[in-house]
Amino acid sequence: MPSAEASPTAVSGALPRSVRIGYGSGSVATGAFGTVPGLMLLPYLTDQLGIAALVAGAIVVAPKAWDVVLNPVAGRITDRSTDPRGPRRPWLLRAGLPLAVLFAVIFASPGFDSTALEAVWVLVAFLACATAYAFFQVPYVAMPAEITDSYDERTRLMTWRVALLALTILLAGASAPAIRDAVGGRDGYRVMGLAMALLIVVGVLAAYVGTRRAPVRAPAAGAGSLREQLRVVARARDFRLLLTTFLLQALATGTMLAGVDYVARHVLGNPGAATLLFVCFVGPALVLTPAWTAYGERVGKRRGYTLSSLLLAAGALVLAGAEVLPAAAVYGAVALVGVGYAGCQVFPLAMLPDAAAVDARRTGENRAGVYTGVWTAGETLGLALGPGVFAVVLALGGYVSGTDGGTSQPGSAVTAIVLGFSLLPAALTLVSLLWLRRYRLDAATVAAPEGSPA
Template sequence: MERKNAASGLPGAAPLDRRTKLLFGMGSLAEGAQTVAFGSYLLIFYNQVMGVPAATVSAALMVSLLVDAISNPVLGHVSDNMRSRWGRRHPFMYAAALPTALCFWLMFNPPQGWSNDALFWYILAVATLGRLSINLYELPSAALTPELSDDYDERTSLMTWRYFFGYVGGLGIATLLFFVLLRPTSAHPVGQLNPQGYHQLGIVGAVLIFCAILLCAWGTQARGRAAPQPPIRAQQSAGQHVRELLRTLNHRGFLALLAFGILKFSAMGLYASMAVYLGTYVWELTAKSMGLLAFDGVIAALVALFVAPRAAKRFGKRAVAIGAAVLGATFGLTPLLLRQLGLFLPVDPEGPLVLTLFALATIYGMFSATSQIMTSAMIADVVEDSMVRTGRHAAGTFFAANAFMKTCTSGFGVLGAGLLLSLADFPAKAVPGQVPAAVIDRMVGLYIPAMAMLWAIAIVFLSFYRIDRARHEENVRRVRENGVVEDLSARAGEPAKLSPAILPTS
């Protein structure tokens, strides 16, 4: 069945079938599993289990994030210009499966007996290679979004499925870890501190990541192959590539999303990294209770799966993203704010506490997921807006920034957690119930304002995004009617030229 663009009445791409949406979404199992594992459990594994100082772990992850910041736009640009019989995205997706899985296993199975300095270099090397390999898959995979559909609402649906399965991947890791792998033993009475469970996580997670990447690549290959190939271009110098990248990225709406995303994902990473510490040392929960709390993610994702597309259709993507960010931050901080007022403390039995934490975390997760879905769908809409101005299809470049935002979860988020723990003088290999109350209070007192500030500044930046439904449909009309493509001048290594008819009017 053919669809028409509301602004122009021109025919659009055929609507996507549910199978393609499903397999496209399932590919996010890999990214979700790695993001949650690196963002939530890497710090406590190396700090409390292996005995590496939190600042050392955070510093290694932060340096690997800087490599991401440089490599992501380069990889996105290369993907935008790749020509192959499989399309411009799929060669990268297939190539990423094995190295991504291997790096995940290596991260949770470090050499024994190494010094902290040696482990710093090990974490840095494996985290850097792991991020490069997952981005080799995630950037081209996410860049398929505007190529699979140019419909304003269908793009939201695509990103909803993608984030739903991302949450499922993270939930699977958490459920497996707390209910199966982190078993208390005589040597390790606190299950969260049992090293064997993390070693086994490395194996299971690697298998999940490998299968999810191949499944998504296979499931979207036919549609990706049908997407237009980039034009044949003469070889460009490194300087020409850099200038082209900078011209593409110099887009007000994109820069607003980039700033919002970096701060938002840093806040989410800080929340995820501190969740295990807060559950273990502040609320003094058992491993099974921690596992139950992990199920808030799947409920939140299920609710967001239905709420996000409908809310965006009624109120617009930016309004929903801002509203969801405000409400998510509020509910995420509520338990600790109540604790500071003496109204929310550990209890025995812990059942009522767990249920209350579960309810608040589910609401936080639903709004957080909705905000993430909107951000990615808004980046997809930047693609045509940029095409109208530059004549270049740069989905890979823009989604490279989206991947960098997500990396901030396990980069800036873990860095922030490490700094908070260091400033609070939180001890390594601490025993729950034996950490001084002053240390706990200091940790919580630093965490609350840090989270509030990250979310508040992020929301201010997002207010500068201006692409709504009408503007997007106008962009699509211009692209279709005027054939916005790189012309023959691009083949000679010159910048693309635009027809006056397609230049922006404002």
């Protein structure tokens, strides 16, 4: 097979700090989009628009399910893109700015007399927003495989990305409910949507400007149809194992995210506790992300990923007692989840470009976009199914929807909220390790010369 030819600007050593920070800034956009709908959209539908839990769950899932189909297509399109600025970077603007506008539209319904029309507005706006997100997220995630050849440098690159992602989750997750509650009612959701849209714009522009000095190594686009490319990617054993692990953990995270507002209101009895829960969840990640990076460089990415997963699951298991535990213990358990969550972002995101780079080195063809398209499809599916699964749990528990956010709930619904927030994500995380334990790519494998086993 032909070998990949690096451009003169391709590097195997350290990237400039400005590039690391610039690339990481894209997580401000992805973090806002990934966090706020999962946190706010289901309560908006059930407690503000009065939409039944199962229907609301379907509205939350459908646009993300569309992305599962669209993401590999977006990857294939960006694989074949040519531009003096690089094959991926222009898409940050092309899709990122529409993403911000459409995000605000989701919560900007003019107010219909019909619940059905309200549901249609949200569904159509969310579908359009998810489409824009696919064409931002896929090239963004593909970039590390092309801007550095270094196994360890990819981990360092992810340190900035995850640190800024954690900061965004903290900022967006804490401020979104606070903005909603400060303004109140439908207007609260509208103002919150506009504020988050502006945050997305900041991330998009910072990532585009910050990566202008990023070196690019882009082998020729893979030959064959998209179906043939997907078939090649599907045969990549280690990528398949890593994706399955990450998908199950994305489902676990999506389920917990969907439950935060419900736990605050119906378990802790304090709507404002949603902000504190987010601080407890994300605060450890801000502090410990560099520590996870250092730990991974010492023991390997897979072992680091395993330990962080176990910590996340342990914290979730403790939360099974949230109905009887003091509030301080609940916050402490969420903080333990946050410690694990930081590693569960750093390691898989650093392992993904390894798999794409091994394939490019072996074949001389660039499938980074297809790899990341499939990856983000899996992540999107997991995060989308999380609120959907949580909505099913609510329905099974007899949750009562309303239009004022203060509807009292039966004991069965409160128990369902706790179980969906604790035992379910813990079980998903532990099961995911069955696939991770068979993953084999390491520093020696990734650095192996062409023609050696990979």
